Amino acid sequence: MKELHSLYYVLELAGTFAFAISGATAARKRNLDLFGICAIAFTVACGGGIIRDLCIGAIPPAGLTNWHYLVVAIIAAGLTIRLYPVVQRLNRPVLFFDAVGLSLFAVTGAEKALTYEHNGEVAILLGITTAVGGGVIRDVLLTRIPVIMEKEIYASAALLGAVIVVLGNYLNWIPSDWVAIIALTASFTLRMLALHFHWNLPTPSNDKTGADK
Amino acid sequence: MKELHSLYYVLELAGTFAFAISGATAARKRNLDLFGICAIAFTVACGGGIIRDLCIGAIPPAGLTNWHYLVVAIIAAGLTIRLYPVVQRLNRPVLFFDAVGLSLFAVTGAEKALTYEHNGEVAILLGITTAVGGGVIRDVLLTRIPVIMEKEIYASAALLGAVIVVLGNYLNWIPSDWVAIIALTASFTLRMLALHFHWNLPTPSNDKTGADK
Amino acid sequence: MKELHSLYYVLELAGTFAFAISGATAARKRNLDLFGICAIAFTVACGGGIIRDLCIGAIPPAGLTNWHYLVVAIIAAGLTIRLYPVVQRLNRPVLFFDAVGLSLFAVTGAEKALTYEHNGEVAILLGITTAVGGGVIRDVLLTRIPVIMEKEIYASAALLGAVIVVLGNYLNWIPSDWVAIIALTASFTLRMLALHFHWNLPTPSNDKTGADK
Numbered sequence: 001m002k003e004l005h006s007l008y009y010v011l012e013l014a015g016t017f018a019f020a021i022s023g024a025t026a027a028r029k030r031n032l033d034l035f036g037i038c039a040i041a042f043t044v045a046c047g048g049g050i051i052r053d054l055c056i057g058a059i060p061p062a063g064l065t066n067w068h069y070l071v072v073a074i075i076a077a078g079l080t081i082r083l084y085p086v087v088q089r090l091n092r093p094v095l096f097f098d099a100v101g102l103s104l105f106a107v108t109g110a111e112k113a114l115t116y117e118h119n120g121e122v123a124i125l126l127g128i129t130t131a132v133g134g135g136v137i138r139d140v141l142l143t144r145i146p147v148i149m150e151k152e153i154y155a156s157a158a159l160l161g162a163v164i165v166v167l168g169n170y171l172n173w174i175p176s177d178w179v180a181i182i183a184l185t186a187s188f189t190l191r192m193l194a195l196h197f198h199w200n201l202p203t204p205s206n207d208k209t210g211a212d213k
Numbered sequence: 214m215k216e217l218h219s220l221y222y223v224l225e226l227a228g229t230f231a232f233a234i235s236g237a238t239a240a241r242k243r244n245l246d247l248f249g250i251c252a253i254a255f256t257v258a259c260g261g262g263i264i265r266d267l268c269i270g271a272i273p274p275a276g277l278t279n280w281h282y283l284v285v286a287i288i289a290a291g292l293t294i295r296l297y298p299v300v301q302r303l304n305r306p307v308l309f310f311d312a313v314g315l316s317l318f319a320v321t322g323a324e325k326a327l328t329y330e331h332n333g334e335v336a337i338l339l340g341i342t343t344a345v346g347g348g349v350i351r352d353v354l355l356t357r358i359p360v361i362m363e364k365e366i367y368a369s370a371a372l373l374g375a376v377i378v379v380l381g382n383y384l385n386w387i388p389s390d391w392v393a394i395i396a397l398t399a400s401f402t403l404r405m406l407a408l409h410f411h412w413n414l415p416t417p418s419n420d421k422t423g424a425d426k
Numbered sequence: 427m428k429e430l431h432s433l434y435y436v437l438e439l440a441g442t443f444a445f446a447i448s449g450a451t452a453a454r455k456r457n458l459d460l461f462g463i464c465a466i467a468f469t470v471a472c473g474g475g476i477i478r479d480l481c482i483g484a485i486p487p488a489g490l491t492n493w494h495y496l497v498v499a500i501i502a503a504g505l506t507i508r509l510y511p512v513v514q515r516l517n518r519p520v521l522f523f524d525a526v527g528l529s530l531f532a533v534t535g536a537e538k539a540l541t542y543e544h545n546g547e548v549a550i551l552l553g554i555t556t557a558v559g560g561g562v563i564r565d566v567l568l569t570r571i572p573v574i575m576e577k578e579i580y581a582s583a584a585l586l587g588a589v590i591v592v593l594g595n596y597l598n599w600i601p602s603d604w605v606a607i608i609a610l611t612a613s614f615t616l617r618m619l620a621l622h623f624h625w626n627l628p629t630p631s632n633d634k635t636g637a638d639k
Contacts, residue, residue, distance in 0.1 A: 338490050
């Protein structure tokens with residue numbers, strides 16, 4: 001993580017914050033106690049990165065060693081608890097930062113896997129994992145089917161970002177900073193457009209073959 | 214994985230395919246979107262092996278670096294989506310390949326742990342994990358109690374295969390290739406017999422002490 | 427784990443036993459079969475420690491290599507199956523040993539992370555993970571919201587124990603054995619008092635802001 005530029009870092013903390021808000025909000029709706037809300041906020045914010053770090057051999061995972069993430073997650077949980085009505089009205093900004101976090105985590109996740117000299121497939125799969133892993137763990141802990149599998153284009157936006165990073169790295173036509181910016185922009189734009197226009201991936205059972213239930 | 218014979222490898226891909234079909238079918242029943250179906254297919258096919266590789270220190274996990282598994286899982290998901298009515302009628306062949314995958318993953322999982330110089334207990338536990346881990350993750354993601362804990366002898370067949378591998382390795386009476394073939398055959402046969410005769414492990418609450426509910 | 431004193435070790439096996447009993451009891455209520463009950467008992471007893479070991483790079487995890495844990499978990503599962511009515515009446519002793527296990531796992535988990543030269547944040551987070559991880563996995567497998575997030579002060583007692591270990595290690599005022607004993611006592615006492623007086627962490631939605639549902 002050291003060589004990430006400071007702009008990246010600030011954006012990543014913003015993404016961590018947004019993810020933690022989404023976790024804390026979901027936990028609060030289920031009437032968890034203070035500890036449960038903080039735990040889910042932290043897990044959503046850092047869970048994907050921790051799985052990535054275990055898979056690439058970055059021991060111990062950055063989410064556990066860097067206290068910034070923990071503090072940001074706890075602040076987000078505290079704000080969600082104190083200012084719940086406000087947070088509920090903040091739905092649109094939260095979705096905005098969630099999209100920021102999604103695209104950033106996909107790009108930085110894929111880059112970190114490449115930095116550890118793993119191949120493109122590992123980088124793409126772990127870029128997606130970094131971006132959506134926390135949300136999947138949140139939904140598993142709250143015993144619901146992960147929304148990323150049912151909702152507007154979400155994991156696909158992470159996939160796009162990670163693929164651009166890997167392609168840019170293999171082709172090596174332009175500096176890697178530019179690759180990262182293009183990947184971020186593409187991933188973020190796809191997610192925001194999907195949110196705005198309610199784009200969904202097709203659900204097969206609603207197709208013509210769909211008389212089954 | 215390098216030193217696995219090519220027959221093994223083909224069978225392992227067949228098992229991967231069957232596991233992916235079972236994941237995609239379950240995901241489709243729950244109306245997940247395209248990405249969700251592919252993600253669950255891949256997870257069922259490779260999840261157990263990824264956990265095994267994390268536990269034995271094989272970083273990065275083979276399921277993430279070897280694109281064959283990913284491609285096989287995506288093909289299986291695609292077929293399940295396109296040809297759903299056919300796949301539903303294919304229930305018996307799918308159960309057959311699932312049994313192939315179960316016994317193969319148990320045997321190769323245990324062998325891989327031994328190759329990494331871990332002890333017999335690790336090999337047995339991780340052989341079972343390789344074989345049933347993906348299915349457990351599938352059920353957790355779809356929020357249902359893992360069927361392997363309620364169903365006809367399933368994990369027990371994996372246990373049998375892994376135990377034979379470890380015993381054969383310790384006793385060292387016969388070449389390890391023969392041990393693998395015996396373990397595979399025993400595990401596969403037990404699973405097929407259990408399927409055919411609906412053998413179940415006893416559920417304690419149906420015993421004489423079972424007036425509780 | 428080698429340098430743990432033998433008293434520690436006996437207590438840790440007692441904690442493992444209590445955790446396994448709690449897992450087996452929950453699994454039996456859900457009508458799982460014999461294998462399912464043993465698997466959940468073992469997972470509750472060792473799951474938290476396995477995650478900790480993966481995160482600190484202790485490969486393979488102690489829960490997989492040391493057969494004592496496996497045997498204790500299987501004995502606990504067997505007793506739960508055979509003597510279910512007795513175990514149900516043993517609710518109070520089980521809660522007692524569960525509190526022993528909770529505080530011990532928090533303290534030894536934090537100490538093990540420090541032994542592997544990780545920082546205080548890692549030690550605290552993984553101390554909590556060791557103590558409550560198994561219970562969280564149990565509830566996820568049985569598809570219910572982890573009780574540790576809804577119940578009397580539980581994870582917070584683990585937090586207290588881990589924090590004392592880390593503080594004692596940084597301040598270095600007193601021998602580490604004394605630190606461990608103080609941490610254990612504080613954590614265990616907090617948990618027993620919470621059980622006795624039904625102390626709960628506040629649930630935000632019952633506060634004045636709580637008209638939402």
